[in-house]
Amino acid sequence: MDQSVVFLVDDEEDVRTTLSRALTKRGFKVVAFESARHFLDQYHKEQQGCLVLDYGLPEINGLELQSYMNETEITLPVIFISGHGGIPETVQAMKAGAIDFLEKPFRQNDLVACIQAAFERDQQMRQQASEQNDAKERFERLTSREKEVAVFMMEHPSNTASKEIGRALDISPRTVDHHRARILEKLEIGSVIELVELSQKVMPTKSEFPS
Structure with missing residues (x-):
């Protein structure tokens, strides 16, 4: 001070x-x-x-x-x-x-x-x-598809298997794995729990996700 x-x-x-x-x-x-x-x-x-x-x-x-x-x-x-x-x-x-x-x-x-x-x-x-600005800047690093995967992971934190995400988004599990790795890297986090905690600082929804 x-x-x-x-x-x-x-x-x-x-x-x-x-x-x-x-x-x-x-x-x-x-x-x-x-x-x-x-x-x-x-x-x-x-x-x-x-x-x-x-x-x-x-x-x-x-x-x-x-x-x-x-x-x-x-x-x-x-x-x-x-x-x-x-x-x-x-x-x-x-x-x-x-x-x-x-x-x-x-x-x-x-x-x-x-x-x-x-x-x-x-x-x-x-x-x-x-902290809000930092979180928003990190989310803005994601591509549109990565944001889709991230939103699904945040909305279904207990159901983040690649097969389930792939089925919901109509993409292959291998592609999900790639997006998941990029999401964690770009957001500088290591788990879904951290993803949820970071998202709570900017409170994004499907319609308001940082773009």
Whole structure:
């Protein structure tokens, strides 16, 4: 988490200054913005960390920014801070995936705990996304026929004899053996169990198999 950053968005300069100083003293790297627009103009999806976000922003408020982030697959975890939010706003923010909704004034320790939880979530989501992308890239190495054989093996893990696969796909058992070897080689796995585990990371179906 050494590269994780606390992105702070609040339209009040004194809040940005106070929180930035306090969090920096706690060992966090902080980058502050006065508006949602300024944040969006500067942020890149590969940047790790979390977003500490004021609800009552002008032009684009906190909930609108959170909604936009979800729509555009910006997965940075969000922690709301607000002196104006009520129960409906809190419920909406949490349903949309916020870590927490802290009402001003709040204890710094509470914010720090939220930031640490957000950093952990961010790392977990990035790791999961990396594994999904890796699995998808491996499946994309397969030819159309190899994908057919792989799909059959995944859908019938207890019935993967070459004769059965060949009969189902109308190809010879020897051809199945060849495809099976190529599948294991291209996917960098050694068994049907590993094939099933790898497929679960991208959840392919017959109609949605990576192509």
